Amino acid sequence: MATVKVYGPPMSTAVSRVLACLLEKEVEFQLINVDMSKGEHKKPDFLKLQPFGQVPAFQDENTTVFESRAICRYVSDKYADKGNKGLFGKNLLERASIEQWLEAEGQSFNPPSSALVFQLAFAPRMKLKQDQGVIEQSEAKLVKVLDVYEKRLEESRFLAGEEFTLADLSHLPNTQYLVKVTDRGGLFTSRKNVNRWWEEISSRPSWKKVVEMQNPKPSKV
Structure with missing residues (x-):
């Protein structure tokens, strides 16, 4: 293959x-x-x-x-039969739950979190001026989304149910930057259920490997 x-x-x-x-x-x-x-x-x-x-x-x-x-x-x-077989659901009901939270990520979570990642993590590296108005508006929008997540994660281990799925995975990139690189990590860690969820999904071997790829260790001479 x-x-x-x-x-x-x-x-x-x-x-x-x-x-x-x-x-x-x-x-x-x-x-x-x-x-x-x-x-x-x-x-x-x-x-x-x-x-x-x-x-x-x-x-x-x-x-x-x-x-x-x-x-x-x-x-x-x-590749349904490889690796994590339940990543995109094993039946119609599971798939529907995953799809709705993937849509929530793409439509509600991603716009404000991406704006914050760019303004707080990438703009300084690129020597671009930060837009405080965009930062304030995006943070306010993200707070509302995370309040919804907090309630959902009080009743469910993961967003789409009791198993880790694409719905959770899709949140990893932006959250990684916001928690680990910017000073807005408290948006996640101050919420009991969101923090528990983040700690669990970010500790998966797959994501740890991605983080290693993003931050390669210098080779020994």
Whole structure:
């Protein structure tokens, strides 16, 4: 079986979402770095894989898929019998629950959390001025989302039920940055159930491996 290919830097939240999924499913993959600072994501060859010039791009033999959540769904279905078999649900009811929380992540959680990640984690690295208005508005929106999560996680171990699924996995990239890199980690850790959930999902071997890929140890001379 040919190894699937993922194009993009592991520091990207979208790329790391796909990497976590592949590791959960125990699917062998080749990570091909794309130097976005050199505009490699806008070159014609890359645009054949990802027409919007964003990362990740994904190739599985003759199949190409873009958008990280779509890639995760594809991987979970294509390799249903590998690795974590319940990642995308084992029946219609489980799948529906996972899908609704994936939608919550994409529509409600991702916009404010992504804005905060960019403003607080990436803007300083890129020497860009932070927009305090965006930070305040995004934090206020995220607080409301996390209040909903807190109630949900009081009655359920994970978002979609009692098992770890794509619904939880999809939250890992942005939360990692907010908890570990910015000063807004308290948004998560101050909420009893959200904190318990975060501690559990972020301690999974698959995610620990992704974090290692994002922060490689310098090789010994």
